[in-house]
Amino acid sequence: MFLDTAKIFIKSGKGGDGHVSFRREKFVPDGGPDGGDGGRGGDIVFEVDKGLSTLNDYRYSHKFCAQNGADGGGKRCNGKDGQDLILKVPEGTVVREETTGKVVADMSRDNLRQTVLTGGRGGKGNMHYATSTMQAPKYAQPGQAARELNVILELKVIADVGLVGFPNAGKSTLLSHVSNAQPKVADYPFTTLNPILGVVEKGVQRPFVIADIPGLIEGASEGVGLGIKFLKHIERTRLLIHMVDAASPDEMNPVEAIEKIRTELSAYSEDLIKKPFVIAVNKLDAIPEEDRETVLEEVRKHFEGREVFGISAVSGEGLSALMSRISVILEEMGDDVITYEPDFVYEEDSAAGLPFTVSYDSEEKVYLVEGPRIERMLGYTNLSSEKGFDFFQKFMKENEILKELEELGIKDGDTVRIYGWDFDYYK
DSSP: OOOOEEEEEEEOOOOOOOOOOBOOBTTBTTOOBOOOOOOOOOOEEEEEOTTOOSOGGGSSOOEEEOOOOOOOOSTTOOOOOOOOEEEEEOTTEEEEETTTOOEEEEEOTTOOEEEEEOOOOOOOOGGGOOOSSOSSOOOOOOOOOOOEEEEEEEEOOOOSEEEEOSTTSSHHHHHHHHSSOOOOOOSSTTSOOSOEEEEEOTTSSSOEEEEEOOOOOTTGGGTOSSGGGTGGGGTTOSEEEEEEETTOTTOOOHHHHHHHHHHHHHHHOHHHHTSOEEEEEEOGGGSOHHHHHHHHHHHHHHTTTSOEEEOOTTTOTTHHHHHHHHHHHHHHHOOOOOOOOOOOOOOOOOSTTSOOEEEEETTTTEEEEESHHHHHHHHTOOTTSHHHHHHHHHHHHHTTHHHHHHHTTOOTTOEEEETTEEEEOOO
């Protein structure tokens, strides 16, 4: 069964925690800290698999998590990095964030592999926090938290030309004549239940890909029938062929049929109605020869400026001229690649809202700042860099930690200890 949309949950790996330990050997009485660093968490990576044409792999599996990084160990042993999780998708898959609909990644053209969620950074072990005044730090940095998203995978087929029309207009028959595709052909609505791609090579200046889009019905853009499920596949195409039946049994003439098709395209997306198109009036062999030119002239008159081709998909009449002209039009248009630029930005979880404590240790004569909010901040802040230290000072002020220190009576020159880091306070 063809599946072109899937909703899944993805989560990168958490970074491993740094380790707290001290060197203890028989003849080394004053061994220092030797806690190792935590490993990096695994990434979530999307990768195009040219052998896939649907999203069926995600029909029953909806949760995908990369491996967490291992915690650091003693004797300066670092934790193992978590394994990346690679999710294979067909070319043309667009990854969107579920709530906003913003594009996370467009897996098409040259973008064959993209890291969507990076794993958490591993925390530093206590061997990094030894200073002249703190030679036995009992703090190690926690690993950075994992990232997670609910995303929607949406397959939009990669094709130069989209073949659109009502059921039984003869699209599948045409595709089987002009390309290497072998669609099933029968006389009932929705004979094509999934988009079928074919490569047109014979008798054209330059090969191109044509997509047979499942038949629309009136009201498809509002969810009537199956047509709306496949309108998305027209969005990447550069040119449309509006294919209509010259001998329709329901008495809908070609002009009415084309107008109804364009109404559905316009209702679905303004971008679709702006695409260049040509008109193929099919089944001319099924009407009297003296009426054929009259039918074509009515279409040309109504759609002035558009190229109209009379064809017979069954006999092959007119197909060579149609395909040759389309090849020329595509050549004149150039290689305009239709892709979707990512506009989703992952926002890190804030430390705001987590608790913290500020106290005074009368024995050590230091002020202690601790708690989950402080640990979260230290997990993503490099205090050794100027930029990181500036962020740390703003964090202390904005979270009113400095205010609480002042309420406890801190004075210039007093020491503030934050999980192994000692700072001198000056207002």
